[in-house]
Amino acid sequence: MPLQSVLLQGILLKGGHVLDALSSCQSIAFDKTGTLTTGKLMCKAIEPIHGHLDASNGVDPSCCTPNCESEALAVAAAMEKGTTHPIGRAVLKHSVGRDLPVVAVESFESLPGRGVVATLSGIKARDSENEFAKASIGSVEYISSLYRSYGESEQIKEAVKCSAFGPEFVQAALSVDKKVTLFHFEDEPRTGVCEVIYTLREKAKLRIMMLTGDHESSAQxxxxxxxxxEVHFSLKPEDKLNKVKAVSREGGGGLIMVGDGINDAPALAAATVGIVLAQRASATAVAVADVLLLQDNLCVVPFCIAKARQTTSLVKQSVALALTCIVFAALPSVLGFLPLWLTVLLHEGGTLLVCLNSIRALNPPTWSWADDIRQLVHSLKNYVSAKLNSSSSDCSASTVPL
Structure with missing residues (x-):
């Protein structure tokens, strides 16, 4: 019954043991992009920040073909084809309908949590006519780490900090033949997330945190x-994994990880329970998760946790009822205080009580005994009110003159 109940809410559990694991968890961690936010990023600006020729030096400012922004967008779109990452989808969407140069990609390699590396066939490297240009797109930290010179790496980071568009946007950097271009994306929180967080904190009494690879300003x-x-930012996939393990050890109870991307897969696998938004999640994340949210909505997460706690509580109550009835039936019978027929009646009565108690799993889950009592009183009031209305209707019908 609990599995059917959660399925009706658009929640798929990979086995009944997940309910027991959910009920034991004391902490919950959320990924940011695509989980707490809509994941529907919009590219707001493309900004050359390093290695591009400057008109102030007396050189043609169009050091790229046809210009720096168009070339960067064309290269990024070619590298992100077929991606499921929100940033990649935003780049592809921004490139649609634009007059961009044709860029072909070869030797493609994806580095989860860092970025994408590729060779651009048809575009010669600036330093060598015999080699094709190399391109990388990913986080600012990853792109800056590709420059072996400490001074040049620091120049890129400083250029990002001094960006004309500020630190509030989600950022990704593109490096093409030692020219770095910064992409700025805007993302918005999902509607209803504040209510979900409030319920998990105040009613479920969970420790709540955010684990994200984005920079501090965007995360905050x-x-x-x-x-x-509680916010942990600039995390690589292995950092998220280590954080999940550390929180699980510190808290003593289990941890729930909610994510959607391939970057979250290690943390989802290591968590006591991994929850993914199945509609947009990567295949790897879906494979390692324990709970799939079939609807693109976080509002069912509190319901899932409450149902797990309700189910665990009902199992414990049913076991206690069964053992109590067996003890009160068997012990007096062995000592000769009860006849056999009464012993059988008590034993079978205990079985009936367990069955009746299990039917309560059909009720909407609550967070406490007080909520259970309020729900019962409300149901009784509705039942009595319905009976009174039905009786008054029957009386009115019987007094109608012919």
């Missing part, structure tokens, strides 16, 4: 919007 902006106080 979203965290403030959704009322999350």
């Amino acid at each position: 902006r979203v965290a403030k919007a959704v009322c999350i106080e």
